[in-house]
Amino acid sequence: MSIPEKEMAKLARTCRNLRRLPLKCAVGVDIKAECFKVGKSVISAPCLEGFGAWSCDKYEPTPREDVERQWGPVFAAADALIDRMAEGKCGHCGAEIQERVQQGHCVYAQPCGHRLGTA
Ligand SMILES: [Zn+2]
Secondary structure, three states, rough: OOOHHHHHHHHHHEEOOEOOOOOOEEOOHHHHHHHHHOOOEEEEOOOOOOOOOOOOOOOEEEHHHHHHHHHHHHHHHHHEEEHHHOOEEEOOOOOOOOEEEEOOOOOOOOOOEEEEEOO
């Protein structure tokens, strides 16, 4: 499975030096301090999708091959989950759903017990 072009473009604009959790720069830019210095939020940092309230001289877009390697398995897993659900199976484990049981607002597949969603 390949990453949809819209998502690929968005992820490729993200700086390759960004480490997401915790939000950190691999080449030492203090993201939070730089953002707050110009009175903006971390959300407007240039490392996120290449746009921001300030420019960063360390910004480098992420090569598409790196995006594919990092995010390809995530998109493939999401597609597999959707395919299983379309076949009437549990999206998480692929087990046949024999019964859907509502507990509170949540609906669970039986017999595997995985949460299917909310009612
Ligand atoms: Zn399951």
